[in-house]
Amino acid sequence: MKPQDIVTFFATLKAANPTPQTELEYSSVFELLTAVLLSAQATDVGVNKATRRLFPVANTPAKMLALGEAGLAEYIKTIGLYRTKAANLIRTCQILVEQHGSRVPDTREALEALPGVGRKTANVVLNVAFGQPTMAVDTHIFRVSNRTGLAPGKTPLAVELGLIKRVPAEYAVDSHHWLILHGRYVCQARRPLCEVCAVRPQCDYGRRLQ
Numbered sequence: 001m002k003p004q005d006i007v008t009f010f011a012t013l014k015a016a017n018p019t020p021q022t023e024l025e026y027s028s029v030f031e032l033l034t035a036v037l038l039s040a041q042a043t044d045v046g047v048n049k050a051t052r053r054l055f056p057v058a059n060t061p062a063k064m065l066a067l068g069e070a071g072l073a074e075y076i077k078t079i080g081l082y083r084t085k086a087a088n089l090i091r092t093c094q095i096l097v098e099q100h101g102s103r104v105p106d107t108r109e110a111l112e113a114l115p116g117v118g119r120k121t122a123n124v125v126l127n128v129a130f131g132q133p134t135m136a137v138d139t140h141i142f143r144v145s146n147r148t149g150l151a152p153g154k155t156p157l158a159v160e161l162g163l164i165k166r167v168p169a170e171y172a173v174d175s176h177h178w179l180i181l182h183g184r185y186v187c188q189a190r191r192p193l194c195e196v197c198a199v200r201p202q203c204d205y206g207r208r209l210q
Helices: 003-016 028-038 042-052 061-076 080-100 108-112 119-128 138-148 158-165 169-185 206-207
Strands: none
Touching: 003 169, 028 042, 028 061, 028 080, 042 061, 061 080, 080 158, 108 119, 119 158, 119 169, 138 158, 138 169, 138 206, 158 169
């Protein structure tokens, strides 16, 4: 995708959705971290269903620790890999309490030191909670970046680095939201909905169909 096409691509997505948001439900940085940690290999809908029960009971590291690993597992057992996630979340809460004054840190190094928090999770927290222009490459962003020609790459990290280099600065903070939503609802895995796609004129795949 040519630089001018990239500008038009994001300008079009912004015009349709000026203030994109994550579909995970949260009301604090800790709740966001929890939701993102739980979302690995799970849907946002499934995570939200569990956290609507969990957060009224445990919405701080201390309250989560009070539940204990078994107690936490009961709230999130509808989510895939819930036992591992419960263990990681409890250990994460211990670290937050002991090393960070119960606050979620705002650096990649500190976030990735938390159990169950990888690069993608750290990128989401840094972007959504702290407004940093990071790029959390999930399956949707990976697919859209390759299919459209926006930032082709063979690995999530390659796509992430390509996007950071190619996305114009004015769109950097919100770009990963637009790409996720576009991949989730339009540029779908089994059959992209090119007939209703607003950015088809800029897309390598869409142009080949014309």
